[in-house]
Amino acid sequence: MSTETAALRLTPRQVTRRRRAAAAQRTWRQFRVNRAGMFGLVLLSFFVLVAVFAPLLADADGLQVTKATGEVLEAPSAAYPLGTDDTGRSVLTLLIWGSRISLFVGLFATAISMVIGTLMGLASGFFEGWSGRILFRLTEWFLVIPFLPLAIVLASVLGRSLLNIAIVIGVTSWPGTAFLIRSQTLSIKERPYLERARVLGAGRWHQMSRHILPNVMPMVFANTTLTVAVAIIAETTLSFLGLGDPTRVSWGSMLDDAFSVGAMTTGAWWFIVPPGVCVVLVVLAFTLVGQALEEIFNPRLRGAR
Amino acid sequence: MTTPPAELLEVRDLRVSYLTSEGRLPAVRGVDLVVRAGEVVGVAGESGCGKSTLASTVLRLQPKDAQVEGEVLVAGADVLTMRWGDLRALRWDQVSIVFQGALHSLNPVHRVGDQIGEPIRLHEPSLRAAEVSERVRELLEQVGLPRARDRAYPHQLSGGQRQRVMIAMALACRPRLIVADEPTTALDVMVQAQILALLSDLVRDLGVGLVIISHDLSVLADVCDRVAVMYAGRIVETGTSQEVFSDPRHPYAAALSSAFPRIGDPAARYAPSGLPGDPPDPRDLPAGCSFAPRCPLALDACRVAEPPLLDLGNGRRAACIRLGAS
Amino acid sequence: MTTTVVSTPTAQPLTRRPSYAKYVGAKVVGAIGSLFFVLVVNFFLFRVMPGDPARTLGRGRFKTTEQLEAFRHTYGLDQSLFQQFLTFLQNTFTGQLGISLRYRVPVSDLIRDRFWPTLLLVGTSTILAILFGVWIGVRAAWNRGGFFDKVSTGSTLTLYSMPEWWLGLLLIATLAVGVGPIPGIFPTGGLHSTDVDPGSLAGVLDTAWHLFLPVVTLTLAYLADYSLVMRSSLLDELGEDYLTTARAKGLRDLAVRRHHAVRNALLPTTTISAVNMGFVVSGAITVETVFSIPGLGLLSSEALAIPDYWVLQGTFLIASGGVIVANLLANLLYGLLDPRVRT
Numbered sequence: 013m014s015t016e017t018a019a020l021r022l023t024p025r026q027v028t029r030r031r032r033a034a035a036a037q038r039t040w041r042q043f044r045v046n047r048a049g050m051f052g053l054v055l056l057s058f059f060v061l062v063a064v065f066a067p068l069l070a071d072a073d074g075l076q077v078t079k080a081t082g083e084v085l086e087a088p089s090a091a092y093p094l095g096t097d098d099t100g101r102s103v104l105t106l107l108i109w110g111s112r113i114s115l116f117v118g119l120f121a122t123a124i125s126m127v128i129g130t131l132m133g134l135a136s137g138f139f140e141g142w143s144g145r146i147l148f149r150l151t152e153w154f155l156v157i158p159f160l161p162l163a164i165v166l167a168s169v170l171g172r173s174l175l176n177i178a179i180v181i182g183v184t185s186w187p188g189t190a191f192l193i194r195s196q197t198l199s200i201k202e203r204p205y206l207e208r209a210r211v212l213g214a215g216r217w218h219q220m221s222r223h224i225l226p227n228v229m230p231m232v233f234a235n236t237t238l239t240v241a242v243a244i245i246a247e248t249t250l251s252f253l254g255l256g257d258p259t260r261v262s263w264g265s266m267l268d269d270a271f272s273v274g275a276m277t278t279g280a281w282w283f284i285v286p287p288g289v290c291v292v293l294v295v296l297a298f299t300l301v302g303q304a305l306e307e308i309f310n311p312r313l314r315g316a317r
Numbered sequence: 318m319t320t321p322p323a324e325l326l327e328v329r330d331l332r333v334s335y336l337t338s339e340g341r342l343p344a345v346r347g348v349d350l351v352v353r354a355g356e357v358v359g360v361a362g363e364s365g366c367g368k369s370t371l372a373s374t375v376l377r378l379q380p381k382d383a384q385v386e387g388e389v390l391v392a393g394a395d396v397l398t399m400r401w402g403d404l405r406a407l408r409w410d411q412v413s414i415v416f417q418g419a420l421h422s423l424n425p426v427h428r429v430g431d432q433i434g435e436p437i438r439l440h441e442p443s444l445r446a447a448e449v450s451e452r453v454r455e456l457l458e459q460v461g462l463p464r465a466r467d468r469a470y471p472h473q474l475s476g477g478q479r480q481r482v483m484i485a486m487a488l489a490c491r492p493r494l495i496v497a498d499e500p501t502t503a504l505d506v507m508v509q510a511q512i513l514a515l516l517s518d519l520v521r522d523l524g525v526g527l528v529i530i531s532h533d534l535s536v537l538a539d540v541c542d543r544v545a546v547m548y549a550g551r552i553v554e555t556g557t558s559q560e561v562f563s564d565p566r567h568p569y570a571a572a573l574s575s576a577f578p579r580i581g582d583p584a585a586r587y588a589p590s591g592l593p594g595d596p597p598d599p600r601d602l603p604a605g606c607s608f609a610p611r612c613p614l615a616l617d618a619c620r621v622a623e624p625p626l627l628d629l630g631n632g633r634r635a636a637c638i639r640l641g642a643s
Numbered sequence: 644m645t646t647t648v649v650s651t652p653t654a655q656p657l658t659r660r661p662s663y664a665k666y667v668g669a670k671v672v673g674a675i676g677s678l679f680f681v682l683v684v685n686f687f688l689f690r691v692m693p694g695d696p697a698r699t700l701g702r703g704r705f706k707t708t709e710q711l712e713a714f715r716h717t718y719g720l721d722q723s724l725f726q727q728f729l730t731f732l733q734n735t736f737t738g739q740l741g742i743s744l745r746y747r748v749p750v751s752d753l754i755r756d757r758f759w760p761t762l763l764l765v766g767t768s769t770i771l772a773i774l775f776g777v778w779i780g781v782r783a784a785w786n787r788g789g790f791f792d793k794v795s796t797g798s799t800l801t802l803y804s805m806p807e808w809w810l811g812l813l814l815i816a817t818l819a820v821g822v823g824p825i826p827g828i829f830p831t832g833g834l835h836s837t838d839v840d841p842g843s844l845a846g847v848l849d850t851a852w853h854l855f856l857p858v859v860t861l862t863l864a865y866l867a868d869y870s871l872v873m874r875s876s877l878l879d880e881l882g883e884d885y886l887t888t889a890r891a892k893g894l895r896d897l898a899v900r901r902h903h904a905v906r907n908a909l910l911p912t913t914t915i916s917a918v919n920m921g922f923v924v925s926g927a928i929t930v931e932t933v934f935s936i937p938g939l940g941l942l943s944s945e946a947l948a949i950p951d952y953w954v955l956q957g958t959f960l961i962a963s964g965g966v967i968v969a970n971l972l973a974n975l976l977y978g979l980l981d982p983r984v985r986t
Contacts, residue, residue, distance in 0.1 A: 423888070
């Protein structure tokens with residue numbers, strides 16, 4: 013008798029886990045219905061798979077300038093489906109391997125941005141009085157600083173590398189997230205169960221991490237997806253301006269090469285169009301998925317698109 | 318020239334359904350209503366019974382996905398089938414609505430005076446700007462607000478003041494009929510009393526017809542000449558407000574009436590009041606009488622067919638199978 | 644006719660002019676605060692460099708140690724950090740922004756010369772982008788789900804996902820260089836043709852012809868966001884009750900849309916455009932680079948090469964200052980449009 017009841021009784025952690033699993037399932041069901049979101053997800057998966065399986069899809073040797081076998085800026089042919097670049101390398105190979113850099117730097121930059129943004133947002137929303145106000149002011153001030161000029165200055169000071177690009181993007185894009193998280197925190201703070209937690213003796217840290225953060229996470233997730241989109245465009249732009257690692261190929265650096273050798277004027281469209289198209293598709297994919305998630309987690313937006 | 322009909326508003330067998338992804342949701346299922354000049358008619362019922370939908374059809378304001386059948390005659394002309402131009406001319410000029418929730422029913426970025434003046438400028442374009450402003454200020458006075466308030470924005474006014482603005486706005490084009498949808502909800506009791514007093518004074522002085530929609534039967538009992546009680550999209554009882562309030566025939570009307578305490582009546586303090594359960598889901602209406610699941614007097618026969626609105630004489634009607642027997 | 648006179652409960656007093664002035668004051672103070680923050684950031688950015696700042700900033704210019712020391716002294720690099728900051732402030736406000744390592748002229752001169760093309764390019768594009776973007780967004784939202792909505796939303800989303808300079812490259816490749824048998828009709832870059840006097844009428848037309856593709860590029864890039872935001876904020880407004888009130892009064896559909904719905908939907912759009920100013924600046928940099936327009940943007944990206952620190956510092960200051968000012972203007976406009984923030 014007691015073993016049966018013991019089996020039925022779940023620990024709070026198990027209850028939470030089950031509830032979260034059920035919520036995740038619900039979210040997935042709602043997401044599935046969203047056609048734009050699903051299209052974005054499929055597109056996204058395609059590029060992620062390409063990036064992950066790059067070694068299988070294209071020979072790594074194709075990236076080395078010294079081993080380039082094609083003519084300079086050759087038009088597409090059977091041997092080179094997307095032609096060659098200004099050093100004779102296959103554009104398709106560069107594109108496949110470049111996806112790794114573009115996606116990775118974008119994701120890494122987003123991680124930095126989300127960590128800073130979420131912490132700042134939680135803190136400025138949660139803390140009353142002047143500490144909260146100062147954090148909010150700080151967020152506002154950072155929001156004003158234009159991204160590219162700051163990125164250029166930081167890159168010139170810190171040097172050119174992909175890590176620096178990621179840092180620069182992360183450091184300049186967190187205010188948007190912080191504002192969102194802050195407003196979410198402010199509204200959750202007023203809810204009754206938080207007051208009860210406080211009365212029961214929950215400390216500030218406990219309130220923030222156990223109550224506010226889990227409720228904020230869905231919107232954080234949606235915002236993260238949208239931030240990746242922004243980060244990927246930012247990385248492409250910075251690489252285009254020559255701020256990236258000259259030894260690594262990314263879609264942005266390909267376009268930088270194309271621009272420097274005047275591919276527009278020589279009509280080498282295979283060098284200009286494909287990298288840009290990839291960027292557009294990946295960013296579009298992340299944007300569609302992010303918007304779909306936003307609609308799910310913010311019911312006010314539902315039916316409004 | 319034909320004499321204008323005595324009925325300002327005549328609703329004949331109105332049926333409204335909403336087309337949703339889950340199918341047809343019936344909101345109004347065959348309603349008849351008549352309002353004459355100088356009359357105050359109340360429509361009572363819980364939220365979801367279809368009374369707001371009914372109100373919206375009077376000016377053909379129902380949402381696009383609503384399917385409407387029946388007739389809504391305003392001074393003899395069917396609003397539901399009129400030409401668009403005729404409808405726009407009729408709106409506010411013949412019939413106006415005092416909407417629920419004044420804060421959201423007023424445009425937050427326009428001054429209150431401009432919003433009151435808007436229908437005047439539209440329906441009487443020959444008036445000069447100064448004349449329109451003067452009329453607006455007179456209307457504000459009529460509803461008990463200072464004339465200078467015409468320069469205020471909605472958020473600068475209190476809830477009661479906003480409701481008065483809505484009433485002033487409804488009077489702007491001197492309509493013959495006003496439909497007030499929950500005019501006193503979300504106002505505190507003192508302000509409620511003021512607003513109701515204002516409405517009755519206006520009806521008496523201006524001779525307009527008034528339809529008041531409310532879930533609060535005590536509000537209606539005070540101000541209305543006649544009351545219609547709605548449940549699940551149908552009218553289940555009509556009569557004078559005194560009759561319906563103190564001698565209800567339909568069990569639902571009885572429950573509504575007893576839900577409000579009568580001060581000074583010792584018997585009422587011990588009589589059971591309040592209804593268990595919830596109004597039926599329009600997607601899943603019960604067979605037979607829609608009130609049967611919650612009715613304390615339900616019989617087996619009640620679940621067979623929906624009882625029609627029976628004429629009990631002297632304008633009294635109720636839709637209960639028990640009344641047919643006598 | 645009786646007038647029901649009752650004591651009205653107290654509501655907020657009616658004040659008009661004074662509150663907008665207060666709002667303006669608050670926003671201006673905020674802008675000054677942001678400006679100060681930017682100055683602080685600008686100052687510290689160049690002090691975090693490894694190595695001797697004087698040597699890095701004066702690289703390649705000084706042959707003797709005396710010259711280096713003189714340089715160090717002029718720019719206060721031998722003082723304490725706090726003193727340096729004060730010197731920096733003083734220099735900035737008097738227009739002493741350093742000497743360009745590349746061009747060997749004062750940075751302030753470079754900025755003055757390059758300011759006008761950037762303003763022309765960005766100003767024209769922003770105005771066109773707002774006009775078109777708002778129109779597209781309104782039209783798409785009002786007939787939601789219709790053909791125009793589907794096509795415009797798809798296009799604007801795609802434009803939004805596109806690096807604006809890539810669009811510029813494509814336009815150059817197709818319209819400036821020509822595709823196949825079709826010749827290009829626009830110049831591939833630059834602001835003026837060498838043989839035309841910029842001041843003359845022919846010169847003005849020539850400048851316009853050169854600016855056509857860059858303006859088209861930037862306008863398309865900017866309008867994507869305006870249109871998407873306008874569409875979504877109008878869709879939000881469409882659910883509001885006051886629109887039902889407006890229709891009930893007998894207003895035509897067009898009047899309801901214009902005077903009520905759009906008027907309110909402009910509010911979030913104004914806010915977003917304030918936030919977007921950073922993107923406006925970034926777009927200017929990349930598009931000027933791609934089209935070789937001699938403006939501040941091209942100056943910034945060229946300065947990367949050496950790196951030309953003084954120029955970078957100066958352009959960063961101008962860019963941030965510009966964003967702050969534009970932000971302030973957008974905020975002031977918002978205060979005019981939304982009476983709720985004024986009280």
